[in-house]
Amino acid sequence: MTDILLTQPVPAPIDARLQALYTLHRLYEAADQDAYLRQVGGRIRAVVTGGAKGLANTVMDRLPALEVIAISGIGTDAVDLQHARRRGVQVTTTPGVLTDDVADMAMGLLIMALRDLGNGERIVRAGQWGAVVQPLARKVTGIELGIVGLGRVGHAIAKRAQAFGMTIRYTDLQVQPDSGHEFIPDLTELARRSDVLVLAASADQGKAIITAQVLQALGRDGYLINVARGKLVDEPALIDALREGVIAGAGLDVFADEPRVPEALRALPNAVLQPHRASATEQTRLAMGEIVLANLQACFQGQPLPTAVAC
Numbered sequence: 001m002t003d004i005l006l007t008q009p010v011p012a013p014i015d016a017r018l019q020a021l022y023t024l025h026r027l028y029e030a031a032d033q034d035a036y037l038r039q040v041g042g043r044i045r046a047v048v049t050g051g052a053k054g055l056a057n058t059v060m061d062r063l064p065a066l067e068v069i070a071i072s073g074i075g076t077d078a079v080d081l082q083h084a085r086r087r088g089v090q091v092t093t094t095p096g097v098l099t100d101d102v103a104d105m106a107m108g109l110l111i112m113a114l115r116d117l118g119n120g121e122r123i124v125r126a127g128q129w130g131a132v133v134q135p136l137a138r139k140v141t142g143i144e145l146g147i148v149g150l151g152r153v154g155h156a157i158a159k160r161a162q163a164f165g166m167t168i169r170y171t172d173l174q175v176q177p178d179s180g181h182e183f184i185p186d187l188t189e190l191a192r193r194s195d196v197l198v199l200a201a202s203a204d205q206g207k208a209i210i211t212a213q214v215l216q217a218l219g220r221d222g223y224l225i226n227v228a229r230g231k232l233v234d235e236p237a238l239i240d241a242l243r244e245g246v247i248a249g250a251g252l253d254v255f256a257d258e259p260r261v262p263e264a265l266r267a268l269p270n271a272v273l274q275p276h277r278a279s280a281t282e283q284t285r286l287a288m289g290e291i292v293l294a295n296l297q298a299c300f301q302g303q304p305l306p307t308a309v310a311c
Helices: 012-021 033-043 081-087 099-114 117-125 152-163 187-192 212-218 235-244 282-300
Strands: 003-006 023-026 044-050 068-072 090-092 144-148 167-171 196-199 223-226 249-252 271-273
Touching: 003 033, 012 023, 012 282, 023 033, 033 044, 044 282, 068 282, 081 090, 090 282, 099 117, 099 152, 099 196, 099 223, 099 249, 099 271, 144 152, 144 187, 152 167, 167 187, 187 212, 212 223, 212 235, 235 249
Parallel strands: 003 023, 003 044, 044 068, 068 090, 144 167, 144 196, 196 223, 223 249, 249 271
Antiparallel strands: none
16 A cells, blocks of 8 residues: 555544555654654655644655645645655645634634633632732724734634624735725734734745734734744744733744743733644544545546645
8 A cells, every 4th residue: 555654643533544545654653753764764655744744855855755745734834845846746735624713713812812811710710719800801892903914814814803893904915905904015004003913824934024013013902813823923022022011912823933832931921822723623624634635545546636735
């Protein structure tokens, strides 16, 4: 059977189907991954990986028979697409199916940060209700929302925000006049005009766009929500901004060096943190797995890949 390399676990039903169809090699279980690649690398024809995990060039080059990198996710920033193209390796993603979950997470982080739900829960769990006075929170309905990146996820966030009566503005690489929302070409100006700035942009360039200047413009009553990629935020600048009251708070599902979250960030009470779980629902992960399976089947049958990325 065809040899497949898994860089991380997949849902059990998808794993079972992969096992039935292919010879699986679990890189994430290897105590010595270098030795493991020396043993099996020459036989690997496909890699199944996650959007954040990707596949380093150093690993890709250990796989001479590689034909396809199937990403369970929408981000391609952790795969060198130009290097893959030079190698003749196709790359696929799982677009569309995780949009709702990521937008839901953005709204969840927004509500949790503005309404200070995390601290409220801790007070109740500690038996301190009545003994500790929790400061009044920030109203969610009717805020000014700035969306950075009006792609699938950005549009889904905007749709949810409309139900909360929010005023929506956005910045993107191009104007989208049919969106019905105000386009602000300058990110710093968008931050200045927002109560909450939601980062939903592509991270293909991998450059920090949320800088100290942007955070300063967001201001002491403003909040940053990130469901895109951690590398798009200057993390030390964000820590300073949260610690010094430059902004009011943040809700983060992604970080610059996952899973290593700086202790200084973990210690801040005005930061709501999640372990990169925006798409982590049973329904969505199964749907993503189905797309991965379809791409693998198409590749090995010599057919066009359903969700190939232009490398």
